């Protein structure tokens with residue numbers, strides 16, 4: 083039956099994409115559509131004393147000017163937390179569409195809708211705003227000081243939305259006393275930007291009938307609908323949010339709204355009475371949509387003489403910028419994942435995310451985990467050094483195994499981490515570790531990192547299957563496909579489990595009007611969560627088909643098989659097409675609805691090894707090879723899985739070596755273009771070897787789990803380990819730029 | 830905006846196009862907004878990402894940096910023109926087959942950069958491929974499968990060329 087599952091069949095969406103006929107939000111044109119632009123604050127913290135829009139409004143071709151005065155002032159949170167925090171937690175609502183109290187350079191002050199973008203830009207320059215500057219703070223440690231300016235006093239009296247999150251197991255104080263060696267380190271992490279190719283975008287049509295239709299680049303249409311209905315105080319059922327049908331990358335930057343594009347377009351459309359398109363420029367995308375959290379992570383790791391880990395204490399202070407969005411959860415995930423890789427009787431973590439006057443940090447592939455992993459893995463290598471142990475052996479000795487006690491709410495169900503470590507070590511030729519000559523201009527080194535990530539949540543997933551009159555199968559799920567290939571994987575699963583050819587399946591792309599509720603494409607969850615729902619719906623569909631066929635063929639359903647669209651039993655057969663036609667003509671329809679059989683998370687595992695060469699004259703770190711071994715449970719589409727891991731690795735490579743948004747003295751980010759923000763290009767790509775480890779997870783669909791994020795998690799840690807092997811010092815800060823490496827070499 | 834009334838003429842994907850569009854309009858905007866050839870993407874509008882790459886008189890260019898008036902009379906190829914008689918170009922086919930497409934936003938630009946290379950060099954080295962695609966950013970794939978796809982297309986094109994010579 084399995085001729086699709088497990089095969090690297092071609093992505094179905096790729097055919098449209100290579101022909102240039104794939105539609106994205108940037109491409110949407112509606113009759114009468116206006117164009118928009120946004121006035122952004124030039125100050126990092128200020129109060130709008132007065133705003134005069136008369137000249138802008140008077141400009142011919144201008145249809146609407148929106149400010150805090152004439153648009154919704156309801157507080158919201160632009161991220162998906164509006165839809166899926168645990169029932170007992172309330173999302174922090176600290177944003178409005180247009181503000182009179184900008185808290186970072188780029189904050190939205192006003193929006194214009196006009197016939198053309200040129201007119202809108204012209205009108206923007208006619209708006210007169212008087213600001214009163216307020217005191218600013220840009221560093222999270224400074225923002226925690228008692229005299230620091232408060233960004234949202236009504237939410238936190240110490241700039242920490244969400245307070246302090248802790249993880250506790252055993253008693254670390256006693257634990258450290260019982261250790262023979264203790265390593266301590268403090269690490270500084272940069273602001274990394276998703277820099278997805280399609281900038282934030284939306285086209286909103288606020289109809290006079292009271293309905294709101296929004297084409298959006300979001301990775302979660304249903305949660306975006308919830309946010310919009312909240313902002314405009316309307317029934318969710320009157321709001322339709324859809325991807326049209328493709329999204330040009332996301333990586334976490336648009337779980338919930340695409341920046342604020344949907345809200346801005348909708349507010350302006352409401353004022354103008356015409357559809358409005360809002361497309362962020364690349365500069366706006368950089369300066370005014372969520373980034374990865376920068377900040378500080380310190381680690382204290384203690385072990386016994388024989389290498390057994392005994393106590394772990396991690397402390398994180400993350401810069402969440404001007405608004406909360408996905409701040410609190412990032413601090414939680416960092417702590418949970420950094421404390422669940424190694425077996426450890428005594429654990430403490432405390433983490434806080436801190437408001438400052440810079441761009442907001444939110445969700446980005448890895449979601450706190452790359453930061454924690456970078457610090458934790460440095461400590462593991464630190465202990466190895468102190469005990470003169472092989473770092474690989476030390477890891478194999480201490481990694482968690484099935485059934486181990488750990489602080490997480492979901493169990494450790496299956497783990498191929500040991501196999502991942504062995505495979506990564508083999509691929510990188512681990513026996514060279516510690517053996518390279520420490521002389522000459524060029525120094526080689528190899529390093530390894532273990533890692534985990536989560537996938538889920540499985541709750542809030544649903545799949546609806548409909549067998550059409552002609553025997554083709556429609557698959558409806560409420561999630562997006564942001565480029566990861568989940569829609570093709572859905573077709574593979576449904577085709578095989580129902581028993582019809584893949585070409586006869588069709589997936590609905592995310593549209594709140596005709597797909598069931600789902601929280602969207604993120605958290606490495608599509609294949610896992612919706613896959614589970616689909617598995618359930620497919621089994622039910624097959625059962626319905628066989629029951630009906632049993633009557634037609636006068637056989638017991640148990641005697642029947644359905645494969646490739648043909649139902650066979652005894653010596654008779656009919657096609658699913660014939661069956662569907664027969665049933666529909668008798669007013670019988672086949673629709674099934676499936677849900678996940680569990681509602682939590684599960685863990686994925688991986689190991690990454692890196693081989694680097696450092697030019698000690700220039701400080702350039704040249705990555706020669708990366709080997710990544712990932713336990714993904716079961717590869718439904720191995721080519722897609724490899725693609726996810728390769729893409730994640732290269733984002734990790736950028737994180738390790740080059741990518742960083744730096745903040746200037748006035749709070750303005752220096753890097754707001756592709757020219758100044760150094761993304762990896764094709765010339766930077768090292769040799770890469772991807773190894774798939776398939777250790778079936780009993781909680782996943784067909785044993786599978788998601789791997790959208792895991793490629794990103796450990797790459798920087800592995801490269802830093804290799805750098806340490808090459809030059810004897812572990813960099814405490816990324817990216818490991820030539821300047822930083824030269825500084826290490828000089829000291 | 831400059832007003833120009835003189836008519837511009839192009840051959841776009843083999844079809845003759847006359848337009849009164851302003852000479853200072855960017856080629857990318859003309860293709861997208863006036864001809865609805867939205868396969869040409871815009872990732873930056875500043876010549877920094879390559880998503881808007883099209884082929885003008887045989888050269889791969891960033892169409893967001895090209896003023897319409899400067900390329901009057903040009904022969905222009907966009908991603909929409911590659912498929913012939915319902916058959917994908919070998920580059921399109923290999924991008925699909927090799928899994929070189931994820932979100933797809935960089936894909937048209939990548940394919941056009943690669944096509945300009947293959948049109949003039951049917952046996953490029955790895956370095957030449959990397960150089961030709963060096964201005965095209967992809968944030969999804971990590972480039973591994975893109976490079977493999979171009980290499981596979983080279984092979985396919987050479988194989989077909991071999992066949993044609995034999996047939997003659």
Ligand code: FES
Nearest residue numbers: 874876877879893
């Ligand atoms: S859009 Fe032209 S180079 Fe980026």
Ligand code: FES
Nearest residue numbers: 932935967968969
């Ligand atoms: S496939 Fe998304 S940017 Fe290349």
